[in-house]
Amino acid sequence: MxxxxxxxxxxxxxxxxxxxxxxxxxxxxxxxxxxxxxxxxxxxxxxxxxxxxxxxxxxxxxxxxxxxxxxxxxxxxxxxxxxxxxxxxxxxxxxxxxxxxxxxxxxxxxxxxxxxxxxxxxxxxxxxxxxxxxxxxxxxxxxxxxxxxxxxxxxxxxxxxxxxxxxxxxxxxxxxxxxxxxxxxxxxxxxxxxxxxxxxxxxxxxxxxxxxxxQDNEDSNAVETSTISWFSLFKYRSVWGMILGFFCTIWIWNIFLVFLPLYLLDRFAVSFAALGLLASIPWIGGAFGNIISGYVSKKMAESGRFTPMKAKQIIISISAVISAVTVIMIPFINSIGLTVTLMTVALFFISSITGNAWALATDVAPSFMVASVGSIQNFGVYFGGAFSPVVAGMIVDLTGSYTLAFISGGLIAGCAAICYLFIVKHPIQTQNVQ
The missing domain is CATH 1.20.1250.20 (MFS general substrate transporter like domains)
Incomplete structure (x- = not known):
């Protein structure tokens, strides 16, 4: 057409x-x-x-x-x-x-x-x-x-x-x-x-x-004539802060993705019929965390008290701390109801991090390099975060317990607050990228 x-x-x-x-x-x-x-x-x-x-x-x-x-x-x-x-x-x-x-x-x-x-x-x-x-x-x-x-x-x-x-x-x-x-x-x-x-x-x-x-498409010629190098993005502190912060988040995300149902079976011996419902509840919390945190960051930016970038950093940092605390608490809980509740809270705030982290790329990167910065963040995160399932599995096999896997995962998740709040500092300035 x-x-x-x-x-x-x-x-x-x-x-x-x-x-x-x-x-x-x-x-x-x-x-x-x-x-x-x-x-x-x-x-x-x-x-x-x-x-x-x-x-x-x-x-x-x-x-x-x-x-x-x-x-x-x-x-x-x-x-x-x-x-x-x-x-x-x-x-x-x-x-x-x-x-x-x-x-x-x-x-x-x-x-x-x-x-x-x-x-x-x-x-x-x-x-x-x-x-x-x-x-x-x-x-x-x-x-x-x-x-x-x-x-x-x-x-x-x-x-x-x-x-x-x-x-x-x-x-x-x-x-x-x-x-x-x-x-x-x-x-x-x-x-x-x-x-x-x-x-x-x-x-x-x-x-x-x-x-x-x-109606508001960017001028494609601006992208085509740009001297920005893809490899030069790696020299920016904020890009590395995003990679490290997302790595800390995806580490515990991957543990939940691979081991959540298995943990409920091993820890509480639930039936398969009950597992279907119990294992789905935390992820529903994650979906709402994604949507609600995005709305909150929007309202913070509209208030004029925070820049869009700072609003996302604050929400990410608070979410990282809360998710760390809840994840560390999980192996010490003997009630399946409270365990699922803590998992739901944890995934709510972990999802708050992931949603705002993707949006943060639009604040850090020049408009025509958003996809590149986003893909670099995702590449680095999943390459490093790939270690978490096998490390968690080894911990379980060696100790016979998920306790250390959750404690270490929670501590790593908490480090996302440091990365996003103190390492991610400034947007990439186009004129400085050569």
Whole structure:
């Protein structure tokens, strides 16, 4: 569809709301993404029984995924820019869905490791594609709200996974979990490749809505003629503060993602039926933490007492301290109700950190380098944070307890406050980047 972009006035609402249907693609894709990576935590108890896997083995599978996911971040961003989000995201869905399905067939650890690596490679383009699609389909003033919706998929996915997957496993078996999720992903990937289009190629998008979407696009020539070097971003203190702060956060996030259901089973011997509900509650808290903290930072900035950057730093730092305290308390609680409550509180504030950390990239980076800074942060975080599941698994195997894993994870999470409040200092000044 060829359209001339004639900016509309700020208050003008376009004829047509097709853009609001696009976020549904991103939300569903993100949820499938997180459900597929969450299957391991649900299937782990039965896999350990049937295949004689240890907690260290389960942690190693989590680490293999995280390293592959991290390494896949940087080339994914380049491929998306070169070939478009439709093709790269669609292919990624097919790759990760095949890896998920195939995991139901194999029985040898090294094959599981290879499939987890393939899962990480396939899932890597998901959120960079969502960011790219958001920039194509929404004007700037709507992007924060839209990003909050699709980013919440990283919480809704793990929240919905336990009750659905536990039911499937209780009815059929752990291998059927991988078959089911793989087939769902392949179907969604086919539908996405068939029906999604960028605004320029959409046959249903009205000219008025197209002009509204494109009304405040940046001048692409400014990006093309910029002398900014991607590698030069690593010399900035604030970039390293973001990497280190997010690393501290993702360390405990990965422990929850891999071991939360297993901990409830081992610690309280809950039934599989109860596990489905109990393991989902903390992630629902995470989803609300993401949304509420974003709203609070917005109100703080609008008050005029804080810059947008400082508002996010304050919320991140307070959230890091609270999450550290609650995580450290978890292994000392003997009540399953209070344990789930503490996990919910912890994930509420951990999600407050992750949501504001992604938004912080827009404050630290020049507008045309936001994706680069965000991908560097995510690459560094997942590469380093990949150690946490295997370290936690080794601690459990050596000590017979999760206590040290939670204490160390809580202390590391608390360090995010130091990184974001004292290391992240100033935005990158364009004229100083050579």
């Amino acid at each position: 060829s359209m001339s972009s004639v900016p509309l006035s700020t208050g003008t609402q376009p004829k047509g709301k097709l853009r609001y249907t696009v976020v549904i693609w991103l939300l569903i894709g993100g949820m499938i993404n997180y459900i597929d990576r969450s299957i391991l935590s649900i299937a782990a108890p039965e896999m350990m029984n049937d295949l004689n896997f240890t907690a260290t083995d389960i942690g190693l599978l989590g680490t293999a995924f995280s390293w592959a996911y991290a390494l896949g971040q940087l080339p994914s961003g380049w491929l998306i820019d070169q070939f478009g989000p439709k093709k790269i995201f669609g292919i990624g869905i097919m790759i990760w869905s095949f890896a998920t399905f195939a995991a139901g067939i194999v029985s040898v650890l090294w094959l599981f490791i290879l499939l987890r690596i393939l899962l990480g490679i396939g899932e890597a383009p998901c959120f960079p594609s969502a960011a790219k699609i958001t920039s194509k389909w929404y004007p700037k003033k709507e992007r924060g709200f839209i990003s909050g919706i699709w980013d919440s998929s990283s919480k809704w996915g793990p929240a919905l996974a336990p009750p659905i997957l536990v039911l499937i496993m209780a009815t059929f078996g752990w291998r059927e979990l991988f078959y089911f999720a793989g087939i769902v992903g392949i179907i969604f990937g086919g539908i996405f490749l068939k029906f999604y289009n960028d605004p320029e190629k959409s046959k249903k998008l009205t000219k008025e809505e197209y002009d509204y979407i494109k």
